[in-house]
Amino acid sequence: MFKACKNCQQNFEITTDDLKFYDKISPVFNGKKYQIPAPTFCPSCRQQRRMAIRNERNLYHRKCDMTGKQIISMYHSSCPFPVYSQDEWYSDKWDGLNSGQEYNFDKSFFEQFKEVRDKTPHQSLISYKNENCSFCNVVGTSRNCYLIFGSINCEDCFYGSPYNCKNCIDSLVLRNSELCYECIDSDKLYSCSNCQNCANSFNLRFCYEVTNSNNCLACVGLNQKEFCILNKQYSKNEYEKIINQTNFSDHLIIKEMDRQLNELKLKIPHKYYVGLNNENFSGNYIFNSKNTFFTFNAEKCEDVKFMSQMLEIKDSMDSDFGENGEMQYECSGFYHSSFNSFCYLCWDGINNLFYCSNCTQNTNNCFGCVGLKHKNYCILNKQYTKEKYEILVPKIIEQMQKPIPLAPFIKGGQKSPLDKGDLGDSFPEFGEFFPSSISTFGYNESIAQEYFHLTKDQAIAKKFKWKDEDLSSQHQGPEYKIQENIQDVKDDISNAILRCEITGKLYKIIPQELNFYRQMNLPVPKKCPDQRHQERLALRNPRKLWDRNCMKCGEKIKTTYAPSRPEITCCDNCYSKEVY
Structure with a gap:
């Protein structure tokens, strides 16, 4: 069956299998099943609502509300609830039951949940068994990392979202890799830079969809190759001569390599999705999965x-x-x-x-x-x-399960923060995720902004909060000029406050980071970490599927390549014939 989304008014499908799942997940008490209803929001709006409650990358200086010590937290000091450092939150010095209250059937559930939430201590960061990772969030079993998010089992990694990685900088979902820079959605790489959708390779530079290959520059769609430049085969000596003559720490060289790589991407066929070893699936970046x-x-x-x-x-x-x-x-x-x-x-x-x-x-x-x-x-x-x-x-x-009007809960002359919201004036709460008004984060602080971008006016119109940037502590000192080549960069850059050439935001180069750039012969970035992260996200295809036909054989495919895109998009079989 099809329904109109309560949020965006677009029609979406609810299948028989979906209804069976809602029945399967519905709770049973005393022999009676309490049916979870079919959703009122479409899949995209449901995901946007969930993501709006999660902040990974925006960190703040504030005090621990138990000890008064200065800490780093994903919660701004203006948040309504207490925030404790990791050690204090996991200690036995407090008990969440102290925030408990009786259920009041004269109020909505969501309002009462918010009352408990606002009394209960929250941990400053989501951090598990880390060492020297004070500026990392949603990170576990890692050491000596700085500004990584959503990561586990990492060491000496800075900026990004590595997973099981060592000595990697500026990554986006990079897995099982070492000594990598600006690598996106890749796995098992060693000593690679500016690579996307690559795997099982080493010494790659500016490569896209290259697998099981080594020592390649600006290549697309290669498998089991070595000593290639722009998909052209060279001898080992020829390749090394060209590499040694190229200064990869020069920003102009990097721009030129990007330009040539993007031109080559339009000439080489691309598989309709990224992934391997799947059965009965749709989406992107799927591995070893079934019925997904x-x-x-x-x-x-x-x-x-x-x-x-x-x-x-x-x-x-x-x-x-x-x-x-x-x-x-x-x-x-x-x-x-x-x-x-x-x-x-x-x-x-x-x-x-x-x-x-x-x-x-x-x-x-x-x-x-x-x-x-x-x-x-x-x-x-x-x-x-x-x-x-x-x-x-x-x-x-x-x-x-009954429609409960959120308005007009009035407290101290002010309307409840749950007044209206993305669910409307009156709605059954059971079966709905927390409304946008529950989130303690501004929409622009949340991960929803990365996948469902909104302006401030758009976010407020949709009942999301917005966090205005605090510019009161902006640096007013002299501008530090970044040298074009890494060989000319001095150690004092680690003491300087730098300004992003795109956004104007301030950022720093930490000493470990500078050593990495020197070791890998890479330029010091002129953009702040947030801008670099946004540019990596922009290189990905959207999380949206289109029904298309393989441009080689005509087979039907569901792909993240929109019909208007210029790339040659093909099915698995045709891609294998081209690449393997």
């Missing part, structure tokens, strides 16, 4: 739909940023979890949670809770027996 639909950046997944950034997930829909889980619905940010719905930032052995956030360490069977550890059978952070929990939760769900 409308999904992006997934590995070892099965029976999932409308997902992004997933590893080893089964039987789930409409979720993002997850690892090792099953039976997840409308969740954002989870790890080692099962049977959870409408949750964000809940991880580490959590099960059977509904409408929870920031719960961890084997917290199970909770409803509407925030910041709990090692807890069971809680509602709004209040402890219940199993028997009372299973009596009260159905009553709350029944209330949430």
Whole structure:
């Protein structure tokens, strides 16, 4: 069946299999199933709403509300709830049950959830078993890293989102690699720079869709090749002579290499998606997966739909940023979890949670809770027996199934922050993810801005918050001129405040970063980390699928290459004939 999205008014399809999943994930209490309804938002608007609640890259100086010490946090000091440093948040000095309250059937659930949320301490950063990674967020088991986000098992990495990497700078979903610079959606690279969609290779520069190859420059769509420049074969001596004569630390040389690579991309066929070893799927960047639909950046997944950034997930829909889980619905940010719905930032052995956030360490069977550890059978952070929990939760769900007007909750002369919002004046709460008004972040702070870009006026019109940039501490000192060639750059650049040539934002070059540029013969960037990140994102195809035909054989394909794009797009078989 088709429905009109309540948010954007576009029609979207709900299949029979979708309805079976909603039935499968619906909770059962005392022998009665409480049916999760079909969504009212289309898949894109559902994802945008989930992403608007997640901030990865915007960090602030503030004080720990327990100790008063200065810390780095993803939460600005203006956030309504207490924020604790990592050590204090994981300590036994406080208990999330202290924020608990009785459920009030005269109020909406979302309003009461916000009341508990605003009383409960939050951890300053999502950080797990890291060493010397104070400026990193959503990072685990890493050491000596700086401004990396959404990463795990990394060492000496700066700026980006590496995974199982060492000595890598400016990456975007780079995996299992070492000594790499400006590499995007690539795997198992060594000593490579400015590469995208490459794998199992070393000593590549400015390459695109190159696999199992070594010592190549400005090549596209090669496999098992060596000593190639612009897809032309050279001898080892010829290749090394050209490489040695080229100054890759010169910004003008880099611009020219980019230009030549982009021209070559239009001449070489491209597979309609990036991925390997999949069965029955649609999306992009999918590996070793089965029955995986409308999904992006997934590995070892099965029976999932409308997902992004997933590893080893089964039987789930409409979720993002997850690892090792099953039976997840409308969740954002989870790890080692099962049977959870409408949750964000809940991880580490959590099960059977509904409408929870920031719960961890084997917290199970909770409803509407925030910041709990090692807890069971809680509602709004209040402890219940199993028997009372299973009596009260159905009553709350029944209330949430009825259309509840959010207006006019008035407090202190001010309208509730939940007044209206992206769900409208009146709506059944059960089956909907948290409304945009719940998010503590401005839309431009959230990861939603990366995939669903809005201007300030557009965001406010859609009921999202907006965080205006604080310019009060802008540097007023003399401008530092960056030398064009790395050989001419002096050590004092690490003490300088630099200004981005595109955005005007301030940034620094840390000493470890400078050593890397010298080792790899790379230029010092003239753009701030955020601008470099935005430019890497822009090199990707959009997370959208078009129905097209292979430009070689005519076979039907679903691809991220829009029909208006100039690239030669082909099916798997035709691509294999061209490349392999």
